[in-house]
Amino acid sequence: MMKLAGQTEGRQQWTDTSAAVTAVVEGTAGIGDARDAACGFMESLRVDHGIEVSSRAVGMVQLVVSELVTNARKHAPGPCVMTLEADGEAVTVTVWDSGTALPRILPPNPARVGQHGLEIVMAVSRSFEIHREPVGKRIRASVVLADDPGGDAAGRQPM
Numbered sequence: 001m002m003k004l005a006g007q008t009e010g011r012q013q014w015t016d017t018s019a020a021v022t023a024v025v026e027g028t029a030g031i032g033d034a035r036d037a038a039c040g041f042m043e044s045l046r047v048d049h050g051i052e053v054s055s056r057a058v059g060m061v062q063l064v065v066s067e068l069v070t071n072a073r074k075h076a077p078g079p080c081v082m083t084l085e086a087d088g089e090a091v092t093v094t095v096w097d098s099g100t101a102l103p104r105i106l107p108p109n110p111a112r113v114g115q116h117g118l119e120i121v122m123a124v125s126r127s128f129e130i131h132r133e134p135v136g137k138r139i140r141a142s143v144v145l146a147d148d149p150g151g152d153a154a155g156r157q158p159m
Contacts (some may be wrong), residue, residue: 072097
C-alpha cells in the first residue's frame, strides 16, 4: 500500500524551482507502487513542466527507488517514507525508515552473489548520503536528469 502526499487533483504540487512528491510505502506490494510513482513523477517533469528528462534518467530513478525502498522494507520494521525532489537538473530520491542499523556498503566483488544494491545505487548516482535520524535513518541519492555528453552515467565531472 502506498499513500501519496503533495498531490492535488492527480498532480504534484510545484514551485517555481522545484517539484516533489512523498509516499508512505507499506508491505512488499508497495515496492512496485513506489517504482510506478517514480515513473509517473519523471513523466510529469517532462510532459507537464517541460524539463528535459532522458530515458536513462527515468530508468536510473526507478532503479534507485527500487533498491532503496526494497532495502528499507526488508531491513526495517514498519513503513518507510520515500520522497522524490527535482530541481531541474537532478532528482533526489530520499528514503527514510525506522531501522537503526546503517547499511553496509560492500566493496565491489564480481564473485559475490547478491548484496550489490547500494553498490549499484552509488554507481548511477551523482551523490549518495546516509544520515542517522532521531528515529531511524535517511538515505539520499541524486540522479541527473539529462544525459551527460561526456558519457558519465552518473553525471559526475572528472577531477
